[in-house]
Amino acid sequence: MVGSRALSLDTRYSMGYNFVIIITLYLLQGIDFYVRGLIFLIGHDIKSILTSHGVRPTQQRAEVYHYLLTHSIHPSADTIYKALSSKYPVFSRTTIYNSLNVLVEAGLVRIINIRAGEQHFDANTENHGHFLCLKCDKIYDFDIKEDLLSRLCPTGYQPKVGDIYFTGICINCNENEK
Numbered sequence: 784m785v786g787s788r789a790l791s792l793d794t795r796y797s798m799g800y801n802f803v804i805i806i807t808l809y810l811l812q813g814i815d816f817y818v819r820g821l822i823f824l825i826g827h828d829i830k831s832i833l834t835s836h837g838v839r840p841t842q843q844r845a846e847v848y849h850y851l852l853t854h855s856i857h858p859s860a861d862t863i864y865k866a867l868s869s870k871y872p873v874f875s876r877t878t879i880y881n882s883l884n885v886l887v888e889a890g891l892v893r894i895i896n897i898r899a900g901e902q903h904f905d906a907n908t909e910n911h912g913h914f915l916c917l918k919c920d921k922i923y924d925f926d927i928k929e930d931l932l933s934r935l936c937p938t939g940y941q942p943k944v945g946d947i948y949f950t951g952i953c954i955n956c957n958e959n960e961k
């Protein structure tokens with residue numbers, strides 16, 4: 784008991800320190816550096832991140848979280864399943880869905896409902912917007928300034944979690960058309 788308590792305090796300390804670095808990168812450099820910061824964290828034992836969020840670190844959950852941290856493409860559950868099942872044939876579709884549910888409930892992963900009928904997943908849980916390109920089908924991130932969220936909400940309401948969805952043509956497809 785004492786051992787596990789000491790470990791979790793230690794983990795919390797090192798996680799806190801790492802997050803300070805990442806948030807600084809985010810404030811200085813924007814979302815790309817935030818994501819790169821998250822990837823840097825992977826070197827710092829993904830299972831301890833799960834434990835510190837109250838998630839029992841099974842191999843499946845760790846692999847799903849690792850996949851999301853290293854693939855900021857907002858994959859669907861099916862994409863994650865296809866990617867992981869080739870590496871781990873014992874993983875079932877149900878296991879992947881269950882792992883995603885646990886990670887979402889723990890606040891480590893967020894659901895992106897930008898496309899009707901299919902959920903996408905994102906390990907970046909900070910407020911940011913999403914843009915779905917109707918040509919290349921990719922989902923892009925963009926920054927949302929805190930004051931923009933407050934301005935969009937009715938007076939007196941305080942937004943905590945913010946996401947904005949846009950669909951259209953991305954810059955790459957736009958330039959290819961010229």
Ligand SMILES: [Zn+2]
Pocket residue numbers: 916917918919920921952953954955956957
């Ligand atoms: Zn595009």
Ligand SMILES: [Zn+2]
Pocket residue numbers: 857905907911912913923924
């Ligand atoms: Zn995103």
